[in-house]
Amino acid sequence: MFGYSSVVEDLVIEKLLSSNGEHIPVIITGDGCQCDDLEKCVQDLGGVVKHKLPLINAVAAYIPPVGVRSVARERAVSKVLFDDMVFKLMDIASVTVAADYANEHGLTGKGVTVAVVDSGVYPHSDLTTPTNRIIGFVDFVNKKNTPYDDDGHGTHVAGIVAGNGFASTGKYMGIAPDANIVGVKVLNKDGGGSISDVIAGVQWVVDNKNRYNIKVMTMSLGTKAKSSYREDPLCKAVDSAAAQGITVVVAAGNSGPDTSTINSPAISPNIIAVGACNDRTASNPKNCKIADFSSRGPTPDGIHKPDILAPGVDINSLSNKDNGYRSLSGTSMATPIVAGCAALLYENNPRLTPQETKNLMIKNSVGLGYGPDVEGSGLIDIKRMIDTTNPTPQPRPPQQNPENKNQGSKNFFSIFDGWLWVMVIVLLILII
Known part of the structure; x- marks a missing residue:
């Protein structure tokens, strides 16, 4: 026809x-x-x-x-x-996400910027106090100039990445609590948006990556994969971003447990596709269970996906109202955990490439026994990753106290006095 x-x-x-x-x-x-x-x-x-x-x-x-x-x-x-339309990827629930081990080892994401391509970012005190770390914002939906989030999804994601726990006295802290955030609003107040708005957002991130030192882009959104990643416009966009040095982290989708349900752009082999597991009742990481809703592979190209898992059930993070908190579930919540880990890696080594970052995560993951089209390489292991890249805390050099300083002066003058007496004796011998 x-x-x-x-x-x-x-x-x-x-x-x-x-x-x-x-x-x-x-x-x-x-x-x-x-x-x-x-x-x-x-x-x-x-x-x-x-x-x-x-x-x-x-x-x-x-x-x-x-x-x-x-x-x-x-x-x-x-x-x-x-x-077509893309949508936020989440379900609803409650938990605390923290990265104490990384923080104790001096890695907090300081100086690294993560672009949150989502529904916006509300200026929550966990992101703005004591220093405003929302350093950039662009709105492809309503064309506003100042940070806001009329849905709340993007704010929750940003908090998982970089919330510092200010409003909760440290209880609800993100993975990289000193990282900077750039909000890129491409989803509307109902959590939906067009493919073209998302691509325009990715374009903006690429164009401004040097201005804001954007190393990581997190995308807790997606749409049904309809073709090969080689023809998919969303995949083409994120692939271009990765080729220009940005680590792109994308939610796998919430259409599990059916097979071949990985969303676009998570089907691309050049980005990190994140599935979700439930770690709430596990006695150790190896006992974590895959979340039923987490999308499974393979992709239309036969690629095993997701690439990695992270906790995505009952994640407590920032609300877009009154500096509060709320809990959500979904691969949307697992994705910023991985994005925050990427920020830690970039703080430790700014010269990493997106592929090297992905390899570090995959190499240091914990297999759960589900197979590559369910869990990818397994559960991301922050401790193992940090031990590999920065194995021991770097202690600060001890500060000298006044007694030490005086002792140093005494030693100096003692040496000087010894040489003085030698010179006096030599002169006496010569005179005699």
């Missing part, structure tokens, strides 16, 4: 056939052309460009149904994809 199926995604064709003439949200990728050329093409067809996405050489646009057919005929257009 439609002769351009190799160019136009099936979902676009479905929307086209059921359309009543309304504009269709699409992402148009180009081959051998620039975003400006794609923008002109859209405008010539009566469409409206929403975002220019040079990160993946594409534009997001609203085009009329007849425009879909026309744009598919353009030689420079490689793919027309539906600009």
Whole structure:
């Protein structure tokens, strides 16, 4: 019925056939052309460009149904994809997440910035006191200039990464309590957003990574994987970010225990896909159970996923109201735990690459016996990872007290006095 199926995604064709003439949200990728050329093409067809996405050489646009057919005929257009929705990935519950062992070893994420691509970040006191560590904010939903979060999901994620426990006197502390946060709002007040807004957010992170020293990007969101990661626009975006030195950590999804349920962009082999386990009743890490909701692999490309597990059941973190706290569950909560660990690794060694960071986590994980399409390499082990990269605490040099200082002076003058007497004796001998 439609002769351009190799160019136009099936979902676009479905929307086209059921359309009543309304504009269709699409992402148009180009081959051998620039975003400006794609923008002109859209405008010539009566469409409206929403975002220019040079990160993946594409534009997001609203085009009329007849425009879909026309744009598919353009030689420079490689793919027309539906600009589908992405959603936060969570369930609800309660627990404390801390990183005392890492903190005792001098690793707190200080100087490292984590970009939280989510529903925004509320300026909770755990992120702003005694120093405001929300050092950047951009809003692709409502275009506001100051940090806020009308859903609360992004604030909870940011707290797991970098909350310092100020409002709870240290009880609810994140993994990297001295790390900086950049909020990138791409989800609305209901926790949903378009693929193109997410890609625009990733683009912004890449463009501003040097300005804010962004080393890690955490994304507790996703959409159903419909194709190979090589063709998926979200995967193309996060792959570009990883290629430019940003460790990208993504939630695997909450569609378990069914197989082949890993979401996009977690299906990409170039990022860290995080599944969730329940450590609340485990006597030790090896006894942790996989969370039923945690998505399983393999991916459409046959890749084993997730890459790693982290606690994701009953995680207590920041609320977007009154500097309070609340508990949530999901791979959304497991993901920032891994992102916080990445910040610790970058503090310890700023020269790490995203692949080296991923390898360190995988190498130091604890297998739970579920297999690679359920647990990946296993449960992330913060202690083992820190012991590998920074095996012993670095004690501060002891400060000298006044007695020590005086003793040092006495020793100096004692030596000086000894040489003085030798010189006197030599002079006497010469005179005689």
